């Protein structure tokens with residue numbers, strides 16, 4: 001169990017939720033036929049990315065009250081027999097009614113094995129270029145997330161979470177071999193930071209890192225950067241793409257983690273006696 005194939009579904013997301021879900025299903029099944037073991041969908045894959053949409057597209061995720069997207073994800077994972085990192089959807093909390101940007105994670109039996117609510121909301125203002133304020137409608141999650149697979153544990157963050165290195169470092173220190181980020185960077189921040197951040201998190205921790213974006217659609221106001229990417233523990237780009245709808249495949253060999261940690265042993269040289277051990 002040292003090798004696995006990961007597939008990132010760079011999905012073209014429109015305003016028709018039913019269509020978004022059925023397109024996601026076709027692509028997950030296709031990835032499975034190509035031998036993928038772990039499949040990842042992008043941030044906000046059932047809704048266009050924008051604060052104006054989240055309330056209308058929000059669903060509950062509780063196991064007793066699963067919404068249509070969540071039910072479909074469960075079935076997709078089971079039918080495709082893959083571990084599925086279900087991108088994210090706007091989640092309406094049953095108790096408070098608050099809305100979260102939430103990733104659900106499914107095993108190959110279709111059982112929910114993890115849920116990550118975006119912890120760091122995307123509130124930015126780059127004058128004349130892009131202003132976005134998720135916190136106008138979303139609430140932040142308060143929990144770190146990882147899940148178990150036959151290959152080991154994988155940590156999960158959503159998009160803006162990748163800018164905060166603590167998540168990846170804590171996940172790695174707790175034994176995760178990879179971090180996966182469904183994300184939707186844009187035409188301003190994408191070229192500036194997307195690949196650099198994914199590579200930085202991989203190099204910091206000597207783990208695999210994946211970022212899965214929606215495809216770019218100029219019919220909507222938010223133009224996703226695309227460029228879904230898998231980076232290896234040496235910081236090398238294993239697979240990536242441009243901005244159209246596609247599936248990015250990468251074969252991960254977990255022996256690479258041991259190799260780089262032996263060759264350049266920063267992983268064991270860290271001076272936790274001089275600063276807090278973030279894995280605690």
Ligand SMILES: NC(=O)CC(=O)C(=O)O
Pocket residue numbers: 121122158159160161163183184185186189190
């Ligand atoms: N969409 C996001 O959460 C983050 C993003 O686009 C960025 O950090 O840039």
